[in-house]
Amino acid sequence: MSYIRAENISKQYGNGDATVMAIQDIDFTVESGEFVSIMGESGAGKSTLLSIVGAMNPPSSGKFVVDEIDVYHLGSEKRTDFRREFIGFVFQSFHLVPYLTVLENVMLPLTTVKATKKRKRTLAEEALDQVGLTGKEQRLPSQISGGEKERVAVARAIVNDPPVLLADEPTGNLDSKTTHEIMDLLQRLNQEGTTILMVTHSQDCAAYAERILRVSDGRLIEGEGLVEALCLDRKIPLTGAGGLMLRA
Amino acid sequence: MNLRDIAFKNLLRRKAKALFVLAGLAIGVSTVVALISFVDAMTENINHKLEKYGANILIVPKTENLSLTYGGLSLGGVSFEMQEIREQDLAKIQSIKNAANVAGLGPMVFGVVNVEGNRVLLAGVDFEANWILKPWWKIDGTIPGEKGLVLGSETAVVLGLNQGSPVTIRGRQLTVSGVLKPTGSQDDQLIFMPLKTAQAILNKEGLVSMAEVAALCKDCPIEAMVKQISDVVPGAKVMAIQQVVKGRMEALSQFKKFSYGVSIVVVLVGSLVVLVTMMGSVRERTEEIGIFRAIGFRKSHVFKIVLLEAGFISAAAGILGYLAGFVVAKGAIRLFSESGGASIQPSFELLGGSFVLAVLVGLMASVYPAYLASRMDPNQALNAI
Numbered sequence: 001m002s003y004i005r006a007e008n009i010s011k012q013y014g015n016g017d018a019t020v021m022a023i024q025d026i027d028f029t030v031e032s033g034e035f036v037s038i039m040g041e042s043g044a045g046k047s048t049l050l051s052i053v054g055a056m057n058p059p060s061s062g063k064f065v066v067d068e069i070d071v072y073h074l075g076s077e078k079r080t081d082f083r084r085e086f087i088g089f090v091f092q093s094f095h096l097v098p099y100l101t102v103l104e105n106v107m108l109p110l111t112t113v114k115a116t117k118k119r120k121r122t123l124a125e126e127a128l129d130q131v132g133l134t135g136k137e138q139r140l141p142s143q144i145s146g147g148e149k150e151r152v153a154v155a156r157a158i159v160n161d162p163p164v165l166l167a168d169e170p171t172g173n174l175d176s177k178t179t180h181e182i183m184d185l186l187q188r189l190n191q192e193g194t195t196i197l198m199v200t201h202s203q204d205c206a207a208y209a210e211r212i213l214r215v216s217d218g219r220l221i222e223g224e225g226l227v228e229a230l231c232l233d234r235k236i237p238l239t240g241a242g243g244l245m246l247r248a
Numbered sequence: 249m250n251l252r253d254i255a256f257k258n259l260l261r262r263k264a265k266a267l268f269v270l271a272g273l274a275i276g277v278s279t280v281v282a283l284i285s286f287v288d289a290m291t292e293n294i295n296h297k298l299e300k301y302g303a304n305i306l307i308v309p310k311t312e313n314l315s316l317t318y319g320g321l322s323l324g325g326v327s328f329e330m331q332e333i334r335e336q337d338l339a340k341i342q343s344i345k346n347a348a349n350v351a352g353l354g355p356m357v358f359g360v361v362n363v364e365g366n367r368v369l370l371a372g373v374d375f376e377a378n379w380i381l382k383p384w385w386k387i388d389g390t391i392p393g394e395k396g397l398v399l400g401s402e403t404a405v406v407l408g409l410n411q412g413s414p415v416t417i418r419g420r421q422l423t424v425s426g427v428l429k430p431t432g433s434q435d436d437q438l439i440f441m442p443l444k445t446a447q448a449i450l451n452k453e454g455l456v457s458m459a460e461v462a463a464l465c466k467d468c469p470i471e472a473m474v475k476q477i478s479d480v481v482p483g484a485k486v487m488a489i490q491q492v493v494k495g496r497m498e499a500l501s502q503f504k505k506f507s508y509g510v511s512i513v514v515v516l517v518g519s520l521v522v523l524v525t526m527m528g529s530v531r532e533r534t535e536e537i538g539i540f541r542a543i544g545f546r547k548s549h550v551f552k553i554v555l556l557e558a559g560f561i562s563a564a565a566g567i568l569g570y571l572a573g574f575v576v577a578k579g580a581i582r583l584f585s586e587s588g589g590a591s592i593q594p595s596f597e598l599l600g601g602s603f604v605l606a607v608l609v610g611l612m613a614s615v616y617p618a619y620l621a622s623r624m625d626p627n628q629a630l631n632a633i
């Protein structure tokens with residue numbers, strides 16, 4: 001069985017006249033250690049999909065399984081624990097805590113974990129080292145650049161070494177040099193075994209992935225194809241639900 | 249880093265809000281502390297006076313609308329220019345049924361005289377009876393003879409006289425035989441001399457202005473004795489001092505009830521301030537609470553953070569409130585307590601009580617905001633930004 005399984009998932013927001021079908025009847029699987037890009041037009045439902053994978057957003061219907069855990073059948077606190085242990089999340093808009101330093105922001109996911117202060121600090125410093133931010137530990141989020149914030153967000157997502165890393169447009173606000181640094185970092189993490197799902201608008205970045213899920217109007221686009229990789233000299237398969245099912 | 253650090257850092261960041269909550273609680277606590285200290289000090293003061301008051305029955309002329317104050321106790325009567333009681337009537341007290349219980353009878357005569365250009369209240373007393381009636385009296389010097397007098401400590405200072413000084417009062421040559429040590433009562437401002445001499449000076453031979461009776465015994469039938477004395481001394485009002493004190497105690501207990509009411513209201517307002525401010529703070533922090541929840545803080549963790557913050561501020565408010573209340577009560581006592589005597593000492597019990605009260609109220613008022621915070625849906629919280 002695949003590591004991540006989404007079965008017939010739909011999510012609607014609101015009710016009555018205000019109902020929005022954010023995603024509809026989505027099926028896909030992701031193997032452990034895969035690097036998958038999610039692409040699609042704005043409002044297609046990418047963030048919604050990612051938040052469902054991130055155990056933060058219960059789908060209206062369907063089943064979502066990670067590592068044989070039926071995530072949305074867990075009680076609310078258990079699901080929180082699941083998030084802490086399985087998921088690292090890089091948000092679309094960083095979401096750093098403004099009054100905590102860079103180091104403290106990175107330590108945040110360890111707050112409720114049983115470990116000594118020193119151990120937590122070491123882990124956070126290691127994560128910051130991985131994203132190349134050593135030396136800026138004591139700065140506040142307001143005292144670093146956008147690219148650095150993004151890297152802090154990544155460091156925070158990986159500090160507790162989660163098996164799954166979710167990133168929602170991690171390079172949306174960055175120049176191409178910083179973009180490549182972040183993408184190289186994600187790729188390195190992926191090579192070390194982290195399963196990555198990343199939402200992106202950029203073909204460049206999508207090309208880092210082994211696979212692309214294309215979302216349009218709340219549905220996965222069927223069929224297979226190849227996407228021109230612009231920042232890497234390789235071509236990768238573009239798959240929709242159908243393609244994935246074939247592989248599964 | 250742990251939950252406590254997060255709570256603490258957030259407080260430091262939102263200093264204005266934290267101070268607001270602190271002030272709301274501290275004002276409530278200080279009001280309670282001030283009122284309790286004040287009432288306690290007044291009660292103790294009255295009890296103390298009662299205890300050291302040797303006499304327990306007063307005989308005063310039956311006059312309307314007088315407001316006589318003596319010994320710091322308001323007895324209802326002004327002015328010493330008043331009707332008098334005949335000395336011979338007082339003698340009948342020896343014949344009442346409970347005469348055996350009368351340990352001392354102190355007739356007094358009052359009048360205003362001019363001494364060295366000052367108007368001073370002159371009191372003729374029975375110095376022998378005073379040993380029992382005013383056991384706290386200490387005289388620097390000797391008990392005056394027929395031509396002697398004793399000065400109250402303040403009178404001595406004002407008149408610039410001391411033991412041995414000659415004094416002329418209404419043409420009579422007298423000598424200061426002693427000075428009364430400060431008593432903290434009205435006695436400090438008087439001139440005392442033997443009853444007979446005073447009666448002669450004041451032209452009140454055979455008359456007394458009031459009399460104190462010490463009924464010394466355990467569980468004296470004071471009420472009965474009051475009745476017996478009023479039967480034999482016509483035209484006099486006989487009162488048990490306990491009754492007078494009781495009246496004051498009743499007034500005080502009314503005030504106590506009132507002050508409890510005020511305390512409850514102030515504490516309620518304080519907790520409302522906490523509630524509203526914490527609600528605002530929680531709402532403002534939607535994003536970070538969303539982050540906390542998203543990266544794996546349980547609901548209970550978020551709940552704890554909010555309560556920890558409230559706890560920190562409340563603890564500080566408890567201590568600050570106690571200190572402020574103490575200062576206020578000290579000031580109030582100075583204003584309200586007549587002729588001194590009442591004082592307020594720092595109390596660890598009250599400090600502990602304020603601490604517990606503040607923390608309890610602060611936490612209780614924060615439970616709902618904390619609950620709202622913990623219930624926030626991470627996805628919605630983060631989407632809202």
Ligand SMILES: Nc1ncnc2c1ncn2[C@@H]1O[C@H](COP(=O)(O)OP(=O)(O)OP(=O)(O)O)[C@@H](O)[C@H]1O
Nearest residue numbers: 013014020022041042043044045046047048049631
């Ligand atoms: N909390 C919500 N309440 C109501 N509607 C929502 C909510 N979140 C998203 N939607 C709607 O669901 C649809 C999908 O939104 P989603 O954020 O998943 O899109 P997206 O693909 O991430 O877009 P973008 O590329 O702009 O980030 C959109 O129509 C959006 O308006």
Ligand SMILES: [Mg+2]
Nearest residue numbers: 046047048092
């Ligand atoms: Mg999005």
